[in-house]
Amino acid sequence: MAINLQKGQRIDIGLSSISVGLGWEPNEGTSAAFDLDASAFMIDDNRLIPEEGFFVFYGNVDSPDSALHHTGDDPTGGNSDGGDDETIMVDLTKVDPRVKEILFVVTIHDAIARRQNFGQVRDSYIRIVDNANSQEIAKYELGEDFSIETGVEFGRLYVKEGKWKFEASGKGYKEDLSFFLSKYFKGQIIK
């Protein structure tokens, strides 16, 4: 029983173990593969990552506190037929006390050079799943909701009164991963 999220809709996560899954189907045309990336920013009160390791992406699959684990890069969408191709597993009981929010984004790798956007990708979605019962809590259909964009801010987990809650944001951008990273990290970014 999936709920398709409305922008700004909040969901109480009364859970400790969830997965953020990203799925899409491989490009059947002759042009370049679609390479979607799921990433997470674990940010503190200053809205910055406390250390580089708190940016979890294809190049860093485990956060220093072991709260987040990224299953690794799928460069084509071929990992799964119809299911999640990249997953970020979240154990909210392990989150470093400095981290007040966890933001999730999806970007299309190399979108400008490959002239790609979400509208061209088949069956792409991002969703949150409760690991206890594999129930889908929330889901966005990327191709329909963000057809001309190349990056999407999916939503955020945040602590309120000691409980983790989820808020969907669903903001689309014509930007790449470095744009999102530069918001939450002030060091050097190598592209």
Next chain:
Amino acid sequence: MAINLVKGQTIDLRKNDKGEEFDLSTVTVGLGWDVRQKKSEGGFFGKLFGGDKKEGEYDLDAVAMLLDSNGKVANLGRSVQTRDGRSMGLYESDVVFFNSMKHPSGHIWLTGDNRTGAGDGDDEQIIIKLDQLDQRYDKILFMVTIYQGRTNNQHFGMIENAFIRAVDRNGKEIARFSLSGDSTYNGMCSMTFAEIYRKDGAWKFRALGNPHQSDSFIDELKKLTYS
């Protein structure tokens, strides 16, 4: 500090993205660069009053550091006296570089010191017999430095066609990481180029391309020692 978003550089050394198998008993990490063709400045007088290092000549050095399971360089070797009486450190240590070209185990060595980058292909090579390497080594970190770069006002922003690559025993290229001189590297005189590390019983190669301002690997090494 930097975060590297460059992609597609981490591969399982047993097969590449095409699923090809490699003979990993020996891996060669090759470093190559070209001399930058600078527009002639100053003509005859420029040559007359130029420094002793010819315009556009760089001396890049490949360095390998062997790290244990704590990510540390355990063996710092010893100091030896050179013929002209200078003291030279890190001899026969877990660092393979121009003053200590062969690791004491005999399983990793540097083929030689190219001082100008002349010639196509690999200008310097480090050869690693991965299948022979002692279990206590968990990771090999590869750096490249511009020898006396700070003194000579040279940096990676000026260097052309710099690359590092890994080649298997049969000469099949496993991975290649290109690095053209771009403004990101202006003022940077050394770089952590790549690492080969053990994971789930196999070796993996990851290109990093993290630049540093220092022209010596010693500054990075200091972060990786027990003392």
